Amino acid sequence: MAELAQLVTQMESGALPLEASVAAYARGSELVKYCAAQLEKVESQVKVLEGDMLKPFSDDEATQ
Numbered sequence: 577m578a579e580l581a582q583l584v585t586q587m588e589s590g591a592l593p594l595e596a597s598v599a600a601y602a603r604g605s606e607l608v609k610y611c612a613a614q615l616e617k618v619e620s621q622v623k624v625l626e627g628d629m630l631k632p633f634s635d636d637e638a639t640q
Contacts, residue, residue, distance in 0.1 A: 580607040 583604045586592055592600060 580604055580611070582604060583607070 582601045587597055587600050587604075
């Protein structure tokens with residue numbers, strides 16, 4: 577996440593040459609995919625305590 581934030585800051589500054597901007601965008605895309613996969617992995621491992629029972633976390637519960 578820190579690397580991704582740094583890339584975004586550099587790209588938003590407008591100081592990068594075109595070739596460096598394209599490379600930063602490509603690296604940023606890779607990092608976003610990696611972070612999304614890690615988040616999905618963790619979400620599938622989270623358990624929610626409901627009463628005395630543990631059950632898998634679901635998106636429905638997150639929106640309540």
